[in-house]
Amino acid sequence: MTYRVSAAAWKMEAAAGAAIDQTPSTDASLEVAPAGTRLVLSSFEASYSVQNGNFTGGLTFATWPRVYFRDASASPAVVFGAVATVTRALGHYVTCNQGGVMVTIPGPGVLFDNGLSISIQSPAVTSYSQSITLNIMYQV
Amino acid sequence: MGFSYLQSKVITIATASISNGARVALAGLPDHMHWFGCNFFWPGVNSSTAIADVSFYDGPTSSSRLIIFDCRGNSLQASAAWATGSFSLMLEEDAYIQLSDGLEVEFTFSAGTGVGSQGDAVMTVFYQ
Numbered sequence: 001m002t003y004r005v006s007a008a009a010w011k012m013e014a015a016a017g018a019a020i021d022q023t024p025s026t027d028a029s030l031e032v033a034p035a036g037t038r039l040v041l042s043s044f045e046a047s048y049s050v051q052n053g054n055f056t057g058g059l060t061f062a063t064w065p066r067v068y069f070r071d072a073s074a075s076p077a078v079v080f081g082a083v084a085t086v087t088r089a090l091g092h093y094v095t096c097n098q099g100g101v102m103v104t105i106p107g108p109g110v111l112f113d114n115g116l117s118i119s120i121q122s123p124a125v126t127s128y129s130q131s132i133t134l135n136i137m138y139q140v
Numbered sequence: 141m142g143f144s145y146l147q148s149k150v151i152t153i154a155t156a157s158i159s160n161g162a163r164v165a166l167a168g169l170p171d172h173m174h175w176f177g178c179n180f181f182w183p184g185v186n187s188s189t190a191i192a193d194v195s196f197y198d199g200p201t202s203s204s205r206l207i208i209f210d211c212r213g214n215s216l217q218a219s220a221a222w223a224t225g226s227f228s229l230m231l232e233e234d235a236y237i238q239l240s241d242g243l244e245v246e247f248t249f250s251a252g253t254g255v256g257s258q259g260d261a262v263m264t265v266f267y268q
Contacts, residue, residue, distance in 0.1 A: 003236075008204065011193060011195075011208050049210050
């Protein structure tokens with residue numbers, strides 16, 4: 001027996017000096033499935049890049065750009081979070097010719113039994129634009 | 141069911157067809173895919189561009205992105221002017237994606253950085 005999966009993708013951008021802070025309240029498409037829906041997340045990929053590769057601003061683990069997978073309740077609880085993979089880093093002359101890593105969740109995937117909403121966050125980068133891309137595959 | 145061998149197709153997208161936000165149909169692909177992979181070469185991209193990405197959509201009018209690939213992140217340096225990339229959607233053996241209106245690719249880029257102006261983009265897609 002075969003079954004159908006769905007794919008969805010987003011790109012969140014911020015101009016120089018601006019942070020990325022996106023939730024379903026700022027982008028309705030980040031509510032993938034409403035509260036009460038059962039959904040299984042089977043894979044995801046989150047990538048991060050900065051214009052000119054200028055990773056300034058003193059990013060630490062606490063502030064590193066990341067994605068949170070939450071339920072879709074009125075106060076969305078975090079099911080798990082993942083840091084975004086750098087797709088280009090360390091200056092103009094260092095090769096980092098690689099996209100983000102597609103993470104295939106083992107087995108049947110992660111169950112979200114009360115909907116799925118996503119939040120995407122990154123602190124501002126001085127003088128350069130930044131972006132986070134996110135790909136997911138899921139079953140409803 | 142079991143996997144059979146993948147099929148492949150080389151698609152050349154002429155420079156004239158690459159404009160910011162325009163979608164190009166990838167003709168000849170099935171609407172019911174168990175596996176999709178893509179390797180591409182897109183000249184004209186460098187790391188200083190504000191935006192450069194390749195997205196795939198289900199048909200010409202759908203607003204829902206299926207896949208996005210950040211190409212700025214794949215440029216080697218500010219003076220380089222091309223992006224390459226590979227990605228794949230590897231599904232469970234019995235899973236599939238259903239396309240209702242064909243697969244379309246969209247190139248998005250910011251003007252003034254030479255993006256999309258230095259030759260044809262070439263992509264090889266693998267599918268089943």
